Amino acid sequence: xxxxxxLVADDEYGFRFPIRKFLESIxxxxxxxxxxxEVFQKVSEADFLVIDVIFPEKKEGIDIVKKIxxxxxxxxxxxxxxxxxxxxxxxxxxxxHGLDKRSYSWLQKPFEFTELNKAILELKRLR
Amino acid sequence: MPYKWYTNKGMNYIIHxxxxxxxxxxxxxxxxxxxxxxxxxxxxxxxKGIVIxxxxxxxxxxxxIKSEVIHKENKIFYVDExxxxxxxRNINDNGKIENRRTTVKTKDGxxxxxxxxxxxxxxxxxxxxxxxxxxxxKTQILKSVIAITENILKAYEPExxxxxxxxxxxxxxxxQFCLLYLVSKDNSELVLKATxxxxxxxxxxxxxxxxxxxxxNDVEIxxxxxxxxxxxxxxxxxxxxxxxxxxxxxxxxDLIYSSSGIIFKNSYAIPxxxxxxxxxxxxxxxxxxxxxYTTVDKEIFELMGKYVMLVLEEQERLKKTVLxxxxxxxRSPIALAxxxxxxxxxxxxxxxxxxxxxESLRIIKNALMQANMTVTNLILWSTDSKxxxxxxxxxxxxxxxINKIIHSFEAYVKNxxxxxxxxxxxxxLSIPSEIKLEIILQNVIHNAIxxxxxxxxxxxxxxxxxxxxxxxxxxxxxxxxxxxxxDLKIIFNEFAKGESSKAIxxxxxxxxxxxxxxSSVKKIxxxxxxxxxxxxxxxxxxxxxLILPTGDKQDGK
Numbered sequence: 058x059x060x061x062x063x064l065v066a067d068d069e070y071g072f073r074f075p076i077r078k079f080l081e082s083i084x085x086x087x088x089x090x091x092x093x094x095e096v097f098q099k100v101s102e103a104d105f106l107v108i109d110v111i112f113p114e115k116k117e118g119i120d121i122v123k124k125i126x127x128x129x130x131x132x133x134x135x136x137x138x139x140x141x142x143x144x145x146x147x148x149x150x151x152x153x154h155g156l157d158k159r160s161y162s163w164l165q166k167p168f169e170f171t172e173l174n175k176a177i178l179e180l181k182r183l184r
Numbered sequence: 185m186p187y188k189w190y191t192n193k194g195m196n197y198i199i200h201x202x203x204x205x206x207x208x209x210x211x212x213x214x215x216x217x218x219x220x221x222x223x224x225x226x227x228x229x230x231x232k233g234i235v236i237x238x239x240x241x242x243x244x245x246x247x248x249i250k251s252e253v254i255h256k257e258n259k260i261f262y263v264d265e266x267x268x269x270x271x272x273r274n275i276n277d278n279g280k281i282e283n284r285r286t287t288v289k290t291k292d293g294x295x296x297x298x299x300x301x302x303x304x305x306x307x308x309x310x311x312x313x314x315x316x317x318x319x320x321x322k323t324q325i326l327k328s329v330i331a332i333t334e335n336i337l338k339a340y341e342p343e344x345x346x347x348x349x350x351x352x353x354x355x356x357x358x359x360q361f362c363l364l365y366l367v368s369k370d371n372s373e374l375v376l377k378a379t380x381x382x383x384x385x386x387x388x389x390x391x392x393x394x395x396x397x398x399x400x401n402d403v404e405i406x407x408x409x410x411x412x413x414x415x416x417x418x419x420x421x422x423x424x425x426x427x428x429x430x431x432x433x434x435x436x437x438d439l440i441y442s443s444s445g446i447i448f449k450n451s452y453a454i455p456x457x458x459x460x461x462x463x464x465x466x467x468x469x470x471x472x473x474x475x476x477y478t479t480v481d482k483e484i485f486e487l488m489g490k491y492v493m494l495v496l497e498e499q500e501r502l503k504k505t506v507l508x509x510x511x512x513x514x515r516s517p518i519a520l521a522x523x524x525x526x527x528x529x530x531x532x533x534x535x536x537x538x539x540x541x542x543e544s545l546r547i548i549k550n551a552l553m554q555a556n557m558t559v560t561n562l563i564l565w566s567t568d569s570k571x572x573x574x575x576x577x578x579x580x581x582x583x584x585x586i587n588k589i590i591h592s593f594e595a596y597v598k599n600x601x602x603x604x605x606x607x608x609x610x611x612x613l614s615i616p617s618e619i620k621l622e623i624i625l626q627n628v629i630h631n632a633i634x635x636x637x638x639x640x641x642x643x644x645x646x647x648x649x650x651x652x653x654x655x656x657x658x659x660x661x662x663x664x665x666x667x668x669x670x671d672l673k674i675i676f677n678e679f680a681k682g683e684s685s686k687a688i689x690x691x692x693x694x695x696x697x698x699x700x701x702x703s704s705v706k707k708i709x710x711x712x713x714x715x716x717x718x719x720x721x722x723x724x725x726x727x728x729x730l731i732l733p734t735g736d737k738q739d740g741k
Binding site for chain 1 (some may be wrong): 354512514516518519520522524528531535536540543544547550551
């Protein structure tokens with residue numbers, strides 16, 4: 058397993074914890090962010106971003122990703138993203154407008170860890 | 185959703201009137217009164233388009249005075265003169281035109297958008313064309329509709345909103361008294377009430393609003409058939425005053441309506457129809473306009489109806505929002521539990537330390553407790569606490585009870601959280617419903633945990649219990665994110681969550697919540713006649729105090 062780093066962003070510790078444990082168990086380095094500020098502090102060190110959509114409320118997780126997509130730094134700007142949410146992606150069509158569909162995946166909570174792994178591998182393949 | 189009744193605009197009313205009474209001499213005083221009072225601009229021409237008369241609204245909107253336009257060709261009002269000819273030709277060919285959008289120019293040369301409806305009417309032995317134009321720009325009233333709509337979107341406070349609407353309407357009607365009320369979909373309760381009469385409002389707040397639509401008594405008053413619906417009892421009335429007197433005598437709010445709206449000397453009532461069912465009645469009493477109503481009034485009634493519909497629509501939206509939040513609030517803890525349980529599966533690659541194993545179990549228990557509390561609060565909310573078993577009154581050892589509740593939270597809170605317990609003396613109280621007392625304390629302690637800042641190495645929540653005079657006080661204090669004064673005003677309302685503390689939440693992390701926990705606390709306290717108090721400072725923490733009567737008077741009285 059390559060030594061890639063994944064940033065897991067969710068204000069709810071109860072979600073960050075199992076996701077981190079799983080990702081570590083399959084060989085990734087994991088960083089956590091519990092708010093927007095921490096995402097921006099840590100995103101430059103990450104190869105993937107796994108982010109909750111309702112973060113911390115409404116659909117602000119998507120806004121955060123949109124801001125990241127405007128970054129000057131090419132690596133940060135193009136970071137592959139996995140959104141996860143209680144909501145389905147079809148409930149967020151308006152908010153997702155403008156984001157390149159090939160640059161993100163969507164998982165609906167609760168999801169199997171294998172699904173998360175598949176999503177990461179798929180995004181890697183597309184790069 | 186078809187809102188039939190308010191699509192009947194003033195203009196259609198006039199058309200209807202003229203078509204229905206085609207044979208009447210249109211110069212009859214009554215018809216002329218309608219024309220003179222109409223908010224629509226009305227121009228009467230001969231069949232060639234030569235102006236015979238105009239109404240005051242035309243003069244006001246177009247800037248001409250009557251004498252300047254009589255005997256002139258009506259094409260002088262059009263931006264496109266050819267269109268004027270086309271319109272007149274169309275009316276002559278078809279007998280009428282309906283809702284045609286066009287542009288006219290005022291005396292001072294300004295272009296104004298109108299919607300024109302015109303038709304041929306008999307006037308004595310000759311035919312004339314009555315042209316009714318609705319100006320499409322926003323009038324002052326429409327502006328206020330828009331402003332109020334925007335307010336609805338910002339905050340949902342129907343009572344205040346309706347009160348303002350009625351106040352404004354009363355001003356528009358130059359009336360001293362306006363009353364508006366609306367019953368719920370199943371006719372079982374009053375959804376909205378509003379009046380500009382403070383005394384009436386005070387009285388109305390204490391009324392019971394149960395209506396029995398099955399008690400349909402057709403009553404004929406002043407030649408108009410009305411239904412009278414009074415709680416569980418039919419009632420016969422011969423005059424409007426009898427109904428009013430009966431209603432006030434019984435201290436109940438009764439509704440009087442007919443299928444098409446009834447008009448009495450000093451009042452007007454229109455049923456609100458949604459999905460082909462009567463959802464409520466809009467009734468307006470007007471002391472100024474006497475034995476008739478004008479199209480001006482009609483327009484205002486319709487406007488008020490629109491407000492009511494806006495509120496109804498808002499209620500529909502609120503219902504969906506609430507259901508969405510409920511779904512979210514129950515799904516979130518389920519997702520938390522499922523994902524943490526996945527970590528514990530034997531075939532999972534994950535290797536957990538003993539600490540991590542315990543941590544996972546704690547998260548699962550936390551999630552399930554969250555779900556359970558949401559469901560309990562929802563049951564309380566939806567059943568007015570009847571859905572929660574009361575148990576029977578018994579002596580409760582307060583120390584034991586507080587210990588029990590805190591113990592149930594110990595496995596639930598994070599490792600850096602501690603309870604400081606200070607319960608003085610061994611006090612036993614006769615509690616009518618121990619379960620409801622537990623629900624209050626669970627909600628309050630749960631809030632203290634939820635709204636802690638989670639930044640200090642150790643976070644404390646203190647719970648105190650002690651006798652003071654004839655009362656036993658239980659205080660739950662946290663050093664969490666606290667609430668602003670604005671939040672404190674609304675926090676016990678259903679679905680209220682502190683908004684002004686958003687910046688604080690952003691700093692310390694957010695929490696899930698529907699906003700019914702504290703409203704459940706309030707509901708139970710009101711039911712049990714227990715007192716409570718809340719003190720909070722934004723960024724510093726909150727103290728909740730529950731004050732229980734000790735029953736056995738300690739001072740020996």
